[in-house]
Amino acid sequence: MSFLPLDIDPQALKGMTDHAEAAFPNECCGFFYGSEDGQIRAVTVSTEVTNSKEGDQRRRFAISHKDYLNAERHAAREGLTLLGVYHSHPLHPAIPSEHDLAVALPYFSYIIVSVQPKGTAHVRSWQLNEQRHFAEEAIVALPEAWRVS
Amino acid sequence: MAQLIIPTPLRKFTDGQGIFTQEAATVKDLLAALAAQHPGLKPHLFEDSGSLRSFIRVYVGDEDIHALEGEDTALQANDEVSIIPAIAGGL
Structure with a gap:
């Protein structure tokens, strides 16, 4: 099974990487929204969400039920599709x-931002396949510096 | 009739339908009606024992049913019921 490539609006992507860098050394998390047309999964908006994990937020994140409820309501109100969740991996690779x-x-889609003290290292996106394993999704027009070579 | 909001990731099991509307006396009845109409949802919502999976929460309006009467929570005609999956992870 192959997934649609992600086309992430530059501002939406910047929202995720800025959030990851600001939260460092803790993990950040948030949602993103957009639409699909059968060829591409277009991410148009990202929104920050509070990491509600109690305990060590350098290694874990959680999103509260209320924040999830609000995200679904936001999508319905704006006529957008809730496409996935982003979070950061401080000092670790962008691998689930x-x-x-x-x-x-x-x-x-699960977008992971690998973040180091000097800033964002890599951005990758993953989706569950039918075997319940993560498979990587292509991100079109991702800045070269954030690609895994 | 009560409205049940299907979370986006589970809409692949409801033919893309985001809202399920059904006359139901309780949350339990509403969920049972949903699962009967869309059997593909069952393993994502319920354990084999029939209880709700621990990863799934159900809200009536802005209230977690755990703070109400659980699955026995009575529904009013215009209640909005939401299925909420756990979102978490880490290193």
């Missing part, structure tokens, strides 16, 4: 962990 997999949902 066991904890990411444990509660991952179908359909959503």
